Amino acid sequence: MNPPRNIRIQGIPDSVPEAIAAVCRSRFSVAVDKLLDETGIEDIKVTVGTGLEKDSSQNGQNSIQKKSDRDLSPEERAKRYEAQKPLFTFEQLVIPEKVIEDLLLAVDLIRLESKVFDEWGLRKIEPFPRTALNFHGKPGTGKTLAAHAIASKINRPILVASYAQIESMYHGEGPKNVEAIFLAAEQQNALLFIDEADSLLSKRLTNVTQGSEQAINSMRSQLLICLERFRGVVMFSTNLVENYDKAFETRVRNINFPMPDEICRREIWKRHLVEELPTPDVSLEKLAQVEDVCGRDIKNAVIDAAMRAARQGKEEVLLSELLESINSIKKARVNVTPKSRPLTPEEKEEAEKKIKEALAKKKQEATS
Ligand SMILES: Nc1ncnc2c1ncn2[C@@H]1O[C@H](COP(=O)(O)OP(=O)(O)OP(=O)(O)O)[C@@H](O)[C@H]1O
Ligand SMILES: [Mg+2]
Numbered sequence: 198m199n200p201p202r203n204i205r206i207q208g209i210p211d212s213v214p215e216a217i218a219a220v221c222r223s224r225f226s227v228a229v230d231k232l233l234d235e236t237g238i239e240d241i242k243v244t245v246g247t248g249l250e251k252d253s254s255q256n257g258q259n260s261i262q263k264k265s266d267r268d269l270s271p272e273e274r275a276k277r278y279e280a281q282k283p284l285f286t287f288e289q290l291v292i293p294e295k296v297i298e299d300l301l302l303a304v305d306l307i308r309l310e311s312k313v314f315d316e317w318g319l320r321k322i323e324p325f326p327r328t329a330l331n332f333h334g335k336p337g338t339g340k341t342l343a344a345h346a347i348a349s350k351i352n353r354p355i356l357v358a359s360y361a362q363i364e365s366m367y368h369g370e371g372p373k374n375v376e377a378i379f380l381a382a383e384q385q386n387a388l389l390f391i392d393e394a395d396s397l398l399s400k401r402l403t404n405v406t407q408g409s410e411q412a413i414n415s416m417r418s419q420l421l422i423c424l425e426r427f428r429g430v431v432m433f434s435t436n437l438v439e440n441y442d443k444a445f446e447t448r449v450r451n452i453n454f455p456m457p458d459e460i461c462r463r464e465i466w467k468r469h470l471v472e473e474l475p476t477p478d479v480s481l482e483k484l485a486q487v488e489d490v491c492g493r494d495i496k497n498a499v500i501d502a503a504m505r506a507a508r509q510g511k512e513e514v515l516l517s518e519l520l521e522s523i524n525s526i527k528k529a530r531v532n533v534t535p536k537s538r539p540l541t542p543e544e545k546e547e548a549e550k551k552i553k554e555a556l557a558k559k560k561q562e563a564t565s
Contacts, residue, residue, distance in 0.1 A: 235556055267370060274377035280354035280387035285345040291464040291492070292339055292454065299452045300343060303328050304350050307430055329424055331398065331433040331445075334454030337493025340434040343454070344390040347432070356382045359392040364416065371412055372419035379423040382431070394433040398449070400440040417442065424448055457492060459485050465492050469499045475513040483516065487523050494530065498523035 290297075306328050314320040332340035348355035356378065363374045382389035391397065401417050421444055424431070433449065457465055463485035470476055490498075502522040506514045 235553060269373075271373060271376045271380055274373060275381040275384060278356055278358060278378050278381035280356040280382070280385040283345040283349035283355050285342045286349045287346040289468060290339055290342050290346050291457065291461050291468065292343070293458075293461065296452060296454065299450075300347060303330055303430070303450075304347055307351050325426060325428050327424070327427050328430045329427075329433075329449040330431075331394070331435060331449045331451045332454055333435045333437075333451060335456055335491060336436060337491035338454040338456060339492050340454050341390075341392065342492075344388070344432045344434065347430070348388045348390075351388075354385060354387040355390055356385060356387040357390045357392065360394055360397055363391070363397075364412075369412070369415075371416040375416055375419040375423055379427050379431075382429055383427065386429075389427075389429065389431040390434070391431065392434045393436075395435045395437060398433060398435060398441055398445045400442045421445075421448075456489065459488075462487070462490065462495065465495050466499075469496050474499075474503060476516070476519070477513050478516045479519070480516055484519060484523070487520065487527065490523060490527050494523060494526050498526050501526065 287300075306326075310326055314323070314326050320326070332343060334340060344357075345355055358378045363371060363378065365371050365374060378389060378391070381387075396413060397417060397420055399417075401414050424445075463481045466481050466484045470479060470481075484495075498519060499522075502514050502518040505522070506518060
């Protein structure tokens with residue numbers, strides 16, 4: 198049999214932030230795996246890298262570096278993750294009272310751990326008390342803000358890692374990275390916040406056929422192990438988990454972040470229209486009447502209107518400009534959403550059918 202031929206897909210420049218590059222690599226890998234699977238080609242090994250990496254066959258310094266990265270122990274790996282000072286406080290967060298209560302309960306659990314588990318002896322029945330929360334809700338509803346707010350409330354640093362950073366282009370590294378971030382959080386006495394965790398908390402796949410699926414499954418299993426052992430607070434953030442893994446459902450408490458209603462919108466506007474910003478004719482009532490916008494839309498509208506006014510040499514930001522900004526942000530968001538949603542199973546099936554047909558046609562052309 199011929200030795201496998203190596204194909205390296207390069208081109209994600211180093212200037213692309215690592216979190217985005219990781220998502221691109223992951224999607225490329227999945228697409229390539231799928232293509233190889235469908236064409237039945239076995240003797241080609243495809244890897245996806247950045248624009249600057251040397252081909253592994255050249256034994257360049259970069260590839261040596263990557264290779265040795267693979268051998269790092271969890272302790273060495275953990276050094277890559279550094280906790281930060283929280284960026285936001287509870288005072289900045291506007292959410293319904295019920296959600297605030299849930300979040301404060303989590304804060305209390307952390308504050309009272311030593312009394313309940315050490316002084317009152319409950320460590321005998323639960324050696325690893327932990328708080329695992331999953332903030333789920335639409336984008337821009339305050340999940341990241343809430344994670345920072347909890348950390349600042351209990352005066353602890355926060356270690357932020359996204360799924361894209363944990364997932365790795367090299368099979369087998371994802372689970373090691375999961376282990377490393379939990380270790381890093383424990384060592385730095387930090388709250389752990391795992392962003393974009395939809396894929397991590399989803400049902401583990403049965404009937405695994407591809408390497409990329411196996412890799413995700415191993416990451417999920419490793420996450421369960423780490424959750425069991427972790428003595429601390431871990432918060433996940435998800436947008437749309439359709440298929441929670443049962444094991445996570447019982448270990449992680451879900452907290453839903455709704456889109457803000459009119460009362461909340463009014464308050465969010467108020468907190469974003471800071472004191473120094475000259476807004477002579479502002480009406481919070483009128484601003485709050487613009488429906489179906491999230492906190493991030495409001496923040497962006499304030500910045501957008503202020504920038505426009507400043508560029509035009511004005512000395513103040515008018516209500517009409519704020520309304521124009523929020524309405525145009527809303528319009529742009531509504532137009533984008535349908536394109537960026539995941540494919541439905543029917544659409545997926547249709548797309549797969551088309552790919553198969555195209556491949557079969559190409560094969561036929563090549564043989565005739
Ligand atoms: N509930 C809220 N209260 C006050 N401000 C908010 C709220 N939601 C969003 N914002 C504003 O929008 C910004 C972005 O929100 P945040 O990053 O917390 O959203 P998210 O839910 O984490 O979104 P994503 O799912 O896209 O990660 C915040 O920094 C804040 O300025
Ligand atoms: Mg977020």
